[in-house]
Amino acid sequence: MRFSAFLSVAPAAILFGTFFAVPLVVLIATSFTSWSGRSLEIVGFENYQRMITDPVFAKALGNTLFYLAIGVFVQVPLGVGVGIVLALKLRGWKTFRTLLFIPFVISGAAYALIFSMFYNPRSGLLNSILASIRISGRDWLFDSETARWAVAGTFAFILGFVMIVIMAEIASIPRELYEAARVDGASELQQQFLITLPLLRNAIGTCVLIRVLADIGMFDLVFILTAGGPDDATVSLALYAYRAYLQGDWGYANAVGTVIIGVGAILIILVRRLFRIGDR
Amino acid sequence: MTHSKFGRAVVIATIAAGSMTLGACNASGTEDAAGEIVITCATCQESPTDPFLQYNYEAAQRFNEEFEGTYRIETLSNANAGSGDERLQYYQRLALADDLPDVFQLNSAEIAALSETGSLHDFTDDLASDSAWADSFQPGTFDALTGAGGEVWAIPQQRDPIGIYYNKDLWAEAGYDELPSTWNEFEDGARAIAATGTIPLALDGDWATMLMWTNLIGTAPGGQDFLTEGIAGSNYVDDEAAYNATERLRDWHVEGLVNSDAFSGEFQNAAAAYLSGSAATVPNGPWFVKTNLQGDAAIDGLYESTGYSVSPGWDDGQGLVVVSGAGWVSGTEDQTELEAVLAFLRFVSSEEEVIVQAEQTGANPAVIVDEKALEAADLEPLSSALVTASNDVAQTYPHVRVHGPAGFGNAWKNLWPAYVQGDIDTDAFLTRLAEDANAGGEQP
Numbered sequence: 001m002r003f004s005a006f007l008s009v010a011p012a013a014i015l016f017g018t019f020f021a022v023p024l025v026v027l028i029a030t031s032f033t034s035w036s037g038r039s040l041e042i043v044g045f046e047n048y049q050r051m052i053t054d055p056v057f058a059k060a061l062g063n064t065l066f067y068l069a070i071g072v073f074v075q076v077p078l079g080v081g082v083g084i085v086l087a088l089k090l091r092g093w094k095t096f097r098t099l100l101f102i103p104f105v106i107s108g109a110a111y112a113l114i115f116s117m118f119y120n121p122r123s124g125l126l127n128s129i130l131a132s133i134r135i136s137g138r139d140w141l142f143d144s145e146t147a148r149w150a151v152a153g154t155f156a157f158i159l160g161f162v163m164i165v166i167m168a169e170i171a172s173i174p175r176e177l178y179e180a181a182r183v184d185g186a187s188e189l190q191q192q193f194l195i196t197l198p199l200l201r202n203a204i205g206t207c208v209l210i211r212v213l214a215d216i217g218m219f220d221l222v223f224i225l226t227a228g229g230p231d232d233a234t235v236s237l238a239l240y241a242y243r244a245y246l247q248g249d250w251g252y253a254n255a256v257g258t259v260i261i262g263v264g265a266i267l268i269i270l271v272r273r274l275f276r277i278g279d280r
Numbered sequence: 281m282t283h284s285k286f287g288r289a290v291v292i293a294t295i296a297a298g299s300m301t302l303g304a305c306n307a308s309g310t311e312d313a314a315g316e317i318v319i320t321c322a323t324c325q326e327s328p329t330d331p332f333l334q335y336n337y338e339a340a341q342r343f344n345e346e347f348e349g350t351y352r353i354e355t356l357s358n359a360n361a362g363s364g365d366e367r368l369q370y371y372q373r374l375a376l377a378d379d380l381p382d383v384f385q386l387n388s389a390e391i392a393a394l395s396e397t398g399s400l401h402d403f404t405d406d407l408a409s410d411s412a413w414a415d416s417f418q419p420g421t422f423d424a425l426t427g428a429g430g431e432v433w434a435i436p437q438q439r440d441p442i443g444i445y446y447n448k449d450l451w452a453e454a455g456y457d458e459l460p461s462t463w464n465e466f467e468d469g470a471r472a473i474a475a476t477g478t479i480p481l482a483l484d485g486d487w488a489t490m491l492m493w494t495n496l497i498g499t500a501p502g503g504q505d506f507l508t509e510g511i512a513g514s515n516y517v518d519d520e521a522a523y524n525a526t527e528r529l530r531d532w533h534v535e536g537l538v539n540s541d542a543f544s545g546e547f548q549n550a551a552a553a554y555l556s557g558s559a560a561t562v563p564n565g566p567w568f569v570k571t572n573l574q575g576d577a578a579i580d581g582l583y584e585s586t587g588y589s590v591s592p593g594w595d596d597g598q599g600l601v602v603v604s605g606a607g608w609v610s611g612t613e614d615q616t617e618l619e620a621v622l623a624f625l626r627f628v629s630s631e632e633e634v635i636v637q638a639e640q641t642g643a644n645p646a647v648i649v650d651e652k653a654l655e656a657a658d659l660e661p662l663s664s665a666l667v668t669a670s671n672d673v674a675q676t677y678p679h680v681r682v683h684g685p686a687g688f689g690n691a692w693k694n695l696w697p698a699y700v701q702g703d704i705d706t707d708a709f710l711t712r713l714a715e716d717a718n719a720g721g722e723q724p
Binding site: 037038116120121122123139141142143144227228229230231232233243245246247248 | 368369372376393397485539540541543544545546549552553687690693694695696697698701703704719
């Protein structure tokens with residue numbers, strides 16, 4: 001019994017060890033070194049001290065938290081709202097569900113290219129629309145004032161994942177609860193606020209958790225849309241680490257990677273506690 | 281199957297799989313069953329969009345045909361074969377794994393960085409032992425490919441004078457029969473063109489913008505020194521040529537003489553403005569004719585309306601950017617493989633092959649070619665006119681993107697939009713540009 005249990009766990013343990021545990025240990029260990037691939041020298045906390053004093057790191061951390069906040073406070077509430085409305089199965093709900101899910105399945109790179117055309121100051125759709133109502137456009141992606149918002153605007157409205165999770169969760173809520181509420185005279189709106197929303201706590205918490213995990217490592221959209229510019233106005237932590245890696249500063253890049261994991265872990269613990277995920 | 285038989289089978293299968301993997305990894309450079317020396321090329325793949333890769337592919341096929349039974353090029357499929365920011369990183373990873381291809385192409389900044397790994401072959405002795413081959417190259421073509429210790433890290437692929445394309449009709453409307461010869465005249469003309477609602481100058485925030493910056497610096501007194509030596513240092517602010525050029529180029533943006541989508545880093549934005557007839561001028565290399573001007577995106581008659589000129593100058597005559605940065609490098613030190621590598625490099629630098637490359641890509645030969653052979657080849661007239669002009673211009677200088685530090689392009693793309701929009705002043709821009717561009721000096 002013990003041997004078969006060991007066998008059943010072994011593949012997962014080997015994969016976990018090979019592709020997560022060992023790289024994590026290497027990442028953290030080398031974050032205390034000056035490492036260029038050829039030479040390795042232990043430098044203690046020097047990389048972390050350098051990080052604290054680098055204004056670009058502060059920008060990268062601020063931007064990453066900004067993207068994360070947009071994901072959590074814009075995408076999740078919108079997705080929850082749309083999911084609840086679609087779960088009412090009003091006329092045409094399947095069409096809307098499909099349309100809203102499409103952006104979720106498009107690759108980040110393709111999505112970024114579409115939006116770079118959308119934001120193009122000379123021939124983009126956004127400026128053309130604004131021009132039609134006599135509002136002057138601007139270079140949204142390369143203007144320090146608007147770049148961060150423009151990048152966030154590309155993913156804030158990708159509601160597909162949250163919407164589907166919410167709809168699936170609503171489908172599992174017993175119908176009897178709504179029937180009893182109706183008998184007690186609760187309106188449709190009251191039913192959604194007093195029955196549906198509280199029972200969606202776990203699903204909403206899961207969506208927030210997944211957004212945190214996705215946005216803490218935000219890279220592809222920023223890299224393709226702006227490469228972190230202008231003047232690092234859009235740079236994310238992952239892109240900041242990538243730049244250090246390109247410069248052969250691998251020890252420093254791994255220190256940034258360690259910070260990303262640390263910040264992510266703290267946020268995950270907070271979200272789990274806030275939504276009491278797993279407590280039923 | 282019993283446990284012991286199963287275990288034995290697993291061990292045998294593992295060893296077999298490992299052997300096959302190692303065998304596959306070790307395939308290059310060894311003699312195959314036909315007795316040919318097989319080498320790998322990482323920039324010899326077919327490409328419908330990149331004429332240089334396509335030429336390399338066809339050249340490798342011709343080489344294989346000519347040297348059948350002796351040498352053979354095996355083409356590697358490489359997503360990073362074309363130029364791009366990730367190419368250097370890709371080869372650095374391979375160098376660390378001691379698995380560089382036997383032959384591939386890099387630009388000079390990439391060569392400088394990759395040579396630090398100690399994995400590139402030094403061609404010094406090969407050229408010294410074959411003076412006829414060494415002397416066949418044009419003067420200066422090895423400059424950007426030579427290391428600090430005199431190592432020759434690459435065999436030059438081309439030597440391109442790079443100029444400025446201009447729409448003769450649009451400039452004529454502003455009263456100019458040809459591109460002005462001084463920057464002040466150029467600005468006057470640009471303002472006149474802007475007044476008609478046309479974009480005077482199409483830029484992209486990257487290659488083309490840096491090309492104009494290079495032109496402005498290179499034609500100024502002392503500017504060539506900055507572009508050849510100062511660019512790898514940290515003192516950009518105190519260089520008068522660099523300082524004035526930076527402010528002048530910024531002013532063009534501020535004045536509205538440049539397309540509004542000039543910050544993206546995508547050359548396509550600059551090209552689209554010119555090809556659609558909405559911009560009067562765009563700087564680029566001779567390959568622009570093949571890849572854009574003769575493509576479907578160009579409006580009817582644009583090729584005939586296009587002139588190709590050297591850069592205007594400050595007061596002392598015009599100038600020209602010369603790029604000879606791209607070269608063939610080798611990642612092997614195996615003597616058997618090197619024999620095949622050198623045979624291939626002699627092949628692609630032969631007079632016959634460089635003319636074929638010039639015909640197919642629009643690029644100009646890195647080797648000295650007999651004038652009659654060039655005439656007979658009847659190269660593309662618009663772009664090849666600059667080859668002749670390059671002998672007469674007052675200044676020639678290298679492009680910062682190709683000859684500058686490896687981090688220059690990324691630093692520029694990050695800072696240039698913020699500088700133009702007034703977020704940072706000239707001193708801060710140049711200081712940070714120098715720092716960021718040179719930050720990647722120590723590559724793995």
